[in-house]
Each structure stands twice: as C-alpha cells, then as structure tokens.
Amino acid sequence: MLKKIYIQTITELKIYFRDILQVFFGFFFPIFIVIISASVFSGTSMDGSKYIDYILPGIFSVLIMTTSFFTVGVTIASYKENLIMKKFRTTPMKLSNFFVAIVISRIIVIVIQIALMWIIAVLMFNANFSGNIIAFIYTFLFACLVFLTIGFTIASLTKTFNAAIGVANSFYMGLTFVSAAFYPIDSFPSTMKYVVKALPLIHIVESIREVWTNGSWIPFSSINIIVLIAWLIVGFIVSIIKFRW
Amino acid sequence: MDIVEIDSLVVKYKDFIAVDKIKLDIKQGEIFGFLGPNGAGKTSTLESIEGLIEYEGTIKVLGYDPKKDRLKLQEQIGILLQGTNYFKQLSVDEIVKLFASFYKNSNYDELINIFLPDKKNVHFKKLSSGQKQRLAIILTFINNPKLSILDEPSTGLDIQSKRMFWDFLKSQRENKKTIIIATHNMDEVEKLCDRFVILDRGKILEIDSPKNLINKYKNKKTEYEIRNLEDIFVYLTGRGLRD
Secondary structure, eight states, X not given: OHHHHHHHHHHHHHHHHTOHHHHIIIIIHHHHHHHHHHHHTTTOEETTEEHHHHHHHHHHHHHHHHHHIIIIIIXXXXXXXXXXXXXXXXXXXXXXXXXXXXXXXXXXXXXXXHHHHHHHHHHHHOOOXXXXXXXXXXXHHXXXXXXXXXXXXXXXXXXXXXXHHHHHHHHHHHHHHTSSSSSOGGGSOHHHHHHXXXXXXXXXXXXXXXXXXXXXXXXXXXXXXXXXXHHHHHHHHHHHHHOOO | OEEEEEEEEEEEETTEEEEEEEEXXXXXXXXXXXXXXXXXXXXXXXHHXXXXXXXXXXXXETTBOTTTOHHHHHHHEEEEOTTOOOOTTSBHHHHHHHXXXXXXXOOOHHHHHHHSTTOXXXXXXXXXXXXXXXXXXXXXSTTOOSEEEEESTTTTOOHHHHHHHHHHHHHHHHTTOEEEEEOSOHHHHHHHOSEEEEEETTEEEEEEOHHHHHHHHTTOXXXXXXXXXXXXXXXXXXXXXXX
16 A cells, blocks of 8 residues: 555656646745845844744745645646546545545645745845744644645535636635735734634644744644634545545 | 346436446457447446446446445456546656556556557657557556456547557457447447447447347338448437437
C-alpha cells in the first residue's frame, strides 16, 4: 500500500511541477507580491509588529488556502471532466490511497512555497520568527488539513474545471477580503466581525500569527480551533456524501 | 464456461429505463459484440458488468458479484472507456507505470512495444489521437485481464493500427481470454465477434453469430435487400435518428 501511495504522490508532484504557469503563480508570483508590498511599507508597523512580521502569517495562510483550493478542488474536477477519475474507478485503485497521495503531494508543495517565502523574507526584510518551531509545524499542518478538506469539498461539489474554478475563486475572494490576512479586523463594522469570525481564514491567520510573533500554542479550547474543527468536520462530511468519481 | 452471466438486468436513471430485463451469457474465450443505436443501453449494460453503476437483477462476472466484489473483479478485468484523457504533463512510460502500480500483477513492456514503440518517453500531450487510443488499449490490457470490456475501441485508429489491434484481440482469444466490444463498426463485429447482441431501447432484439444472423435474414422479404449486418441492424432498429 505504501508503495502505491508513494508512486501516486510522486506522479502528482511531477504533474504539478511540470506545469510552468502553475509553478509561476504558485511560487514566484506570491514572492513578487511580498517583495513589492514589504518594500513599500518597510517603515510601518502594524499591531506593534514590523510590517513583514505582520503580513507574513497572512501570506502563509493565503498560500495554504490557494494551493489547497486550486490544486485540489480544481485539479480533481478536471480529472473528473477528462474521465481520469472514472478510469481510476475501473482499476483496483483505492480512493483513500488517491486522497492520501493528493494530501501528501500538496503539503510538500506548500512546505516548499512557505520555505522559499520565509527565506526571502528573512534575507531581504529581516523577518523575525520569535516562536516555537514545533508549535509552528503543528499549526501549519492543522491549517493544511482544514483547507485541503475544503479543497476536497470543492472537488465533490463540481464536475468540471470551469465550475471548480468558479467555486474556488468565490471561496478565495470571499475569504481573503473578509479576513484579517492583510489588515486588522478592528477596522471592520461590528456586525461584519461575526461573519468574519465564522469563516476559517481569520482563525488560521490568527493562529499562525500568534505562533509567529509570540511563540505560543493555540489551545484546543480556543475559538480559533473550535471554528476550524467545525469547518473540518462539515467539509469532511460534505466531501464523503457528495464525492463522485 | 460462462464468464459473464446476466439475468433480469434493469438499469434506471430516475424514470428512464435504460436497460429492460435483459438476460445473456458470455462464454470464456469468446469475442462478444454489443451493437445498438445511441441510447440503446449498451454502455449501461457494460457499466453494470464493470460494477460502476447501480442496477437491479443478477450479474456474475468471473464468479464475482460486481456490486459486492468490485475491487477483486477489477483486479482481473480490463476496461476501455470512451474519450478518456490522461495527464498531459506525463510521458507514456510514467502513465503506464502509474496504472501498473494499481494491480498486483502487471506486464507492460511488451504492450508498449506492440502499440507505441519508440513513444515510451513522449508526453501524452504530444501524442496523436490514434496514439492516445493505443495508450488507452495498453492501459486496458496492462494486468493481463481474463475479461476485457472495450467501448468503441477502434475510434481514432488508422487502418494499420486497427488491423494490428484486431490481430491482438484474436491472439487474446486464442489464449482463452474473453473480450466484450461495444461498437458501431459492423466490420469489426463481422470480422471479430463470435457472437453479438443487438440492443435497442434497453431490450435485446437479436443475439447470435454474425454468420447465423445473416443466414436468418438474407431471404427475408423487406422493402430493401438484406446483404450484410448493417442491413439487418437497420431493418431491426429502423432508419429514424436517435439522440
């Protein structure tokens, strides 16, 4: 079983890294955005942190989200449209092996994206990680799990590439602009804050930011973790019920 | 020995009955054809045999119930779907190795040499439509299946590839392998199939060998002369367009 998962994981990585546009927009474009914005706002501070230390957890969160939504949701929908999933179903391949391979390959991609971004941020803008690396890895993996599950939900709800792009874009735009990824939530109207707090991105951002700047673990009883676990459970249930090969 | 046994098969899509109480058996070492106009119930019957869709009635394939034993069954059968695209970023060799990894036993070097010699390292996106179909054929036979179910297998193949493919199917038959073909190509049925069924509106209209059926209908008085399988097919299913 492990060999089968290994072969599928390597295959998925080849498919990802041989798509030049995907690599450009997944790796170089976000780095470009960070360089531009951190250069422009280099002298400012937000919530008592340097600008780069404030936005980096937000950038990491958005990276995890976009890679999960677009390279899981959209990719699987395009597999469905091209009948690759149906062809898989005509073989003894286990769907669970496929899902595990997708999760591992995407986590590897996200790790490389974040590592590159981190190196650039440290070298060019003196980004300062003052947290606990174990706490960071735990928070990072949890964030991946939540967003990858939503990625699978997108794949379950759509049958074609175009439909998946539409759904993934709506999720992406909605979550990115209604979150604290790039600006503090305090500036939001009070009713809007409730909506924001029900969505997953702000909790991922806050969790990573907490680890990044204070080095503290997010306790399981915190509202951040409760909301994220709710998204995880709902996404998982919808994916199980709605997924068709 | 019967490799496929179908009894009272019914396939429904909401209120539409795609397959209506059909019964048929397919023997070991037989090339068996499915003929029918579009929407006749061919693909629904095949997908029931493959364990891909829900159905009513009884099906046994290689002794397995496709509903209950799908993974065990698929270890021993090969399925060629219509219109599948594979991964454009991968080479023939990489795609073949991925699919080979799904089976306990697989053998693909000889298949690549037969169907895509010198194309092992070529990426899928650079293959012609005929070469893509030949790759689909390789993936169908990658596990040396006891039963192969082929939906429109000659689509996109040039004459040379088609003849080579037919020779390959005949060699499979000589090795006691069973093959099911759904096709609109009468030539394929006439030259390859030991028996075939004509389906229309989910029901069996005829089931026999090409030779027997031609003998049965050649002296029948109709508005036009019946000389070959296509004439019989049109006589039985009509001239009106289908969906």
